[in-house]
Amino acid sequence: MSEQTISRDAKPPEVENFDAEAVNAKANRELYAARKKIHPKRATGRFRQLKWWIMAITLGIYYLTPLLRWDRGPNAPDQAVLVDMANRRFYFFFIEIWPQEFFYVAGMLVMAGIGLFLVTSTVGRAWCGYTCPQTVWVDLYLVVERFFEGDRNARIKLDKQPWDFSKIRKKVSKHTVWLLIGVATGGAWIFYFADAPTLFVNLFTGQAPFIAYSTVAILTATTYIFGGLMREQVCTYMCPWPRIQAAMLDENSLTVTYNDWRGEPRSRHAKRMKAAGKPVGDCVDCNACVAVCPMGIDIRDGQQLECITCALCIDACDGVMDKIGLERGLISYATLAEYNSNMEVSGARLIDRDGDQVFDDSKIKPSNVRDGSGFVSAIKHTNLRSFIRPRTVLYTAIYALIGIAMLVVLATRSRLEVNILPDRNPVFTVLSDGSIRNGYQVKILNMITDPRTFKIEINGLPGANAKISGSDEDLGTSFDIDVDPDQLRNVKVFISVPRENLSTQHTDFEIDVTEVGGEETTTESVRFEAPEDIGNEK
Amino acid sequence: MSEKDIDAVSGVETTGHSWDGIKELNNPLPRWWLWTFYATVIWSIGYMIYYPSIPLIEGSTMGISGQTNRAALKEEIAFANQARAERFARIESEDLETIKADDNLYRFAIAGGNSLFKVYCTQCHGSGAAGGGGYPNLNDDAWLWGGDLENIYLTINHGVRNDEDDDARFSDMPAFGADEILERDEIGQVTEYVLKISGQDHDAELAVAGETVYADNCSACHAEDGTGDIEFGAPNLTDAISMYGNDRETILAQIHKPQLGVMPPWGERLGEAGVKQLTLYVHGLGGGQ
Numbered sequence: 001m002s003e004q005t006i007s008r009d010a011k012p013p014e015v016e017n018f019d020a021e022a023v024n025a026k027a028n029r030e031l032y033a034a035r036k037k038i039h040p041k042r043a044t045g046r047f048r049q050l051k052w053w054i055m056a057i058t059l060g061i062y063y064l065t066p067l068l069r070w071d072r073g074p075n076a077p078d079q080a081v082l083v084d085m086a087n088r089r090f091y092f093f094f095i096e097i098w099p100q101e102f103f104y105v106a107g108m109l110v111m112a113g114i115g116l117f118l119v120t121s122t123v124g125r126a127w128c129g130y131t132c133p134q135t136v137w138v139d140l141y142l143v144v145e146r147f148f149e150g151d152r153n154a155r156i157k158l159d160k161q162p163w164d165f166s167k168i169r170k171k172v173s174k175h176t177v178w179l180l181i182g183v184a185t186g187g188a189w190i191f192y193f194a195d196a197p198t199l200f201v202n203l204f205t206g207q208a209p210f211i212a213y214s215t216v217a218i219l220t221a222t223t224y225i226f227g228g229l230m231r232e233q234v235c236t237y238m239c240p241w242p243r244i245q246a247a248m249l250d251e252n253s254l255t256v257t258y259n260d261w262r263g264e265p266r267s268r269h270a271k272r273m274k275a276a277g278k279p280v281g282d283c284v285d286c287n288a289c290v291a292v293c294p295m296g297i298d299i300r301d302g303q304q305l306e307c308i309t310c311a312l313c314i315d316a317c318d319g320v321m322d323k324i325g326l327e328r329g330l331i332s333y334a335t336l337a338e339y340n341s342n343m344e345v346s347g348a349r350l351i352d353r354d355g356d357q358v359f360d361d362s363k364i365k366p367s368n369v370r371d372g373s374g375f376v377s378a379i380k381h382t383n384l385r386s387f388i389r390p391r392t393v394l395y396t397a398i399y400a401l402i403g404i405a406m407l408v409v410l411a412t413r414s415r416l417e418v419n420i421l422p423d424r425n426p427v428f429t430v431l432s433d434g435s436i437r438n439g440y441q442v443k444i445l446n447m448i449t450d451p452r453t454f455k456i457e458i459n460g461l462p463g464a465n466a467k468i469s470g471s472d473e474d475l476g477t478s479f480d481i482d483v484d485p486d487q488l489r490n491v492k493v494f495i496s497v498p499r500e501n502l503s504t505q506h507t508d509f510e511i512d513v514t515e516v517g518g519e520e521t522t523t524e525s526v527r528f529e530a531p532e533d534i535g536n537e538k
Numbered sequence: 539m540s541e542k543d544i545d546a547v548s549g550v551e552t553t554g555h556s557w558d559g560i561k562e563l564n565n566p567l568p569r570w571w572l573w574t575f576y577a578t579v580i581w582s583i584g585y586m587i588y589y590p591s592i593p594l595i596e597g598s599t600m601g602i603s604g605q606t607n608r609a610a611l612k613e614e615i616a617f618a619n620q621a622r623a624e625r626f627a628r629i630e631s632e633d634l635e636t637i638k639a640d641d642n643l644y645r646f647a648i649a650g651g652n653s654l655f656k657v658y659c660t661q662c663h664g665s666g667a668a669g670g671g672g673y674p675n676l677n678d679d680a681w682l683w684g685g686d687l688e689n690i691y692l693t694i695n696h697g698v699r700n701d702e703d704d705d706a707r708f709s710d711m712p713a714f715g716a717d718e719i720l721e722r723d724e725i726g727q728v729t730e731y732v733l734k735i736s737g738q739d740h741d742a743e744l745a746v747a748g749e750t751v752y753a754d755n756c757s758a759c760h761a762e763d764g765t766g767d768i769e770f771g772a773p774n775l776t777d778a779i780s781m782y783g784n785d786r787e788t789i790l791a792q793i794h795k796p797q798l799g800v801m802p803p804w805g806e807r808l809g810e811a812g813v814k815q816l817t818l819y820v821h822g823l824g825g826g827q
Contacts, residue, residue: 423666424666425664425665425666425668426666426667426668426675426677429668429675429677429678429824429825430678430778430779431678431679431680431778431779431825432678432679432680432774432777432778432779433777433778434777434778437677437678437824439677439824467824469822469823469824470638470644470648470818470821470822470826472826472827492822494824
């Protein structure tokens with residue numbers, strides 16, 4: 001106790017108190033309250049550093065990916081990542097996907113979903129706080145805002161002051177840069193759908209298609225509105241994830257937590273309180289955590305759906321704790337299980353408040369959690385082993401299973417596909433010599449970017465003779481078909497069989513398609529139709 | 539209702555309506571909804587000015603755009619025709635073999651021919667071009683008037699036995715029975731002979747007599763061996779294919795008073811390019827020579 005008193009008495013005067021209030025403070029909640037503008041203060045610290053890096057990487061991936069080149073030979077585009085709508089192809093580095101292989105994308109989406117479950121059940125809403133485009137772009141827009149208008153206090157002052165030249169200049173500059181970022185965002189998006197360098201030139205010479213300009217316009221508008229104007233409202237009111245996450249989190253998931261058990265009772269006048277013999281917690285009620293929050297909430301009100309777990313309040317609070325010489329982690333990543341256990345240690349008791357079971361902070365005694373050298377041994381600290389539990393193991397297993405299955409399928413997939421459609425009108429044709437002829441649409445998909453020749457062989461149909469539509473040449477039971485690179489070739493093949501070779505109305509046979517000078521081969525089962533009376537005439 | 543009814547729990551004014559004691563709160567509309575509503579109202583004013591909108595007794599106001607679906611369709615058709623103009627011109631000017639040799643142009647012509655066939659030809663020849671009931675099957679390799687590109691083209695262009703086109707295919711098989719050219723028993727004999735040469739059950743004795751009748755009366759058009767002659771549109775009597783039927787009764791009836799098929803000329807209606815596309819399509823059905 002005495003040590004704590006000493007450190008509290010030695011509290012340096014530079015701990016700044018902020019006049020900040022949570023926008024969702026319970027006392028102010030109304031059904032139709034107008035939005036209160038949030039002026040997040042710049043945070044510094046470990047998590048802010050991490051977020052800068054993640055922002056640089058994610059934005060870098062987004063803006064630079066379309067510029068990457070990948071040599072696929074003369075018959076395919078050389079853009080590394082390209083969604084080629086016109087030709088219905090998706091290129092991803094060495095992978096080319098045809099529309100019927102879209103299940104790979106579906107598989108990726110399933111993996112993304114399960115990945116999100118895994119991440120959320122272990123480290124909470126890390127997706128929201130670090131990598132969600134909304135978060136990343138809002139962060140970027142805040143950098144611009146700070147550059148022109150200064151940090152929190154300057155911005156609050158600026159918003160309150162009457163319009164003058166300086167205010168107009170700052171606001172116009174900010175919105176101009178925001179719009180430019182929006183244009184760049186929309187611009188990068190369309191580069192994923194066409195050859196980027198060509199489209200870039202066409203965009204500026206006015207030769208790009210209308211859809212390109214309208215897409216840029218729409219994405220500029222959404223980026224500007226969501227990132228600049230609406231910000232936290234997108235997360236709170238528009239995004240379904242904050243609502244779903246409640247089902248994803250459990251008592252072992254890490255969330256950004258205000259540790260009441262060491263913070264309460266909070267006081268701005270610790271020294272005076274102490275002198276009066278009252279218990280004092282670690283929280284100096286400086287509101288730094290509220291001031292930096294991009295969602296404008298007070299984490300000390302507990303876990304709430306507005307919290308995107310960006311961890312900036314941890315950075316802010318750690319800074320304050322460093323200044324006043326207390327352990328970091330008054331606000332920290334903690335699991336609900338640890339928190340509850342620590343609350344019990346501190347003396348807080350669950351009470352019923354408006355139907356909710358909540359801890360009664362007024363029972364917290366700082367002396368319960370601290371001894372002379374620090375926290376008492378009963379206090380639990382975050383342990384990464386809590387990540388390993390049946391649920392997370394299951395998610396990891398499913399994630400890996402789908403991933404491995406997709407890789408195996410991808411590695412062994414065939415680049416030759418054959419579809420044979422028998423004519424249904426007429427089902428068969430009787431020729432003048434009495435033989436029976438069937439027509440087939442033979443569709444050969446050459447799914448690589450080189451031209452290939454395929455050998456077509458008719459097996460199990462004695463006496464068969466093939467002809468190709470428009471040609472009178474007898475091809476017998478074997479012939480070659482050339483297919484252009486990355487194309488489907490549709491050939492109408494007529495197969496005729498002498499009447500005496502047929503004994504039943506339906507004859508099943510096989511058509512083998514084999515790559516000439518290659519290994520790919522496929523066998524299709526086909527049916528040959530003949531008149532009903534075949535085999536039992538006379 | 540002049541007095542406001544305030545809900546005690548929420549402090550919100552109610553609409554004053556009560557259903558089984560349940561009252562509806564008169565909450566304000568969400569602001570985003572209201573602004574969206576106003577925006578649509580403003581939008582509708584612009585819409586009414588720009589597009590045809592207000593119905594009049596005859597027609598409607600045209601709006602400043604003058605946009606109609608019919609005009610839009612016309613424009614799209616014109617655009618499509620313009621895009622196809624070059625290939626149509628080539629189909630029109632080049633001969634059939636040249637078109638067939640150009641893979642791209644050939645496929646274009648086949649696709650066009652398919653569409654034309656579905657509109658103009660299926661009524662008689664059937665959607666699968668299998669004919670039936672006196673209309674020839676175009677899939678097989680038996681051709682009354684010839685199955686190479688040139689002959690198919692001529693048949694489609696001028697038609698068969700019609701009064702509209704002087705160059706129409708024409709031939710006239712006599713009604714051997716109805717016009718009393720042959721005696722009844724002679725017709726019976728030649729019928730047996732035709733059954734014989736097409737490889738069917740027949741009365742051998744009558745067929746011998748029929749052979750002479752055939753040589754005297756039929757071989758000029760159907761050829762001595764019965765294989766027919768495309769010059770006269772005379773069918774091959776020896777093969778497995780027949781248009782009207784290959785049984786004794788039908789053959790007898792056909793000799794007595796033949797049915798003679800008619801086909802209109804399509805050259806004037808479909809134009810050179812249309813006929814050529816149809817020719818290539820029909821030729822590609824499998825029987826083309």
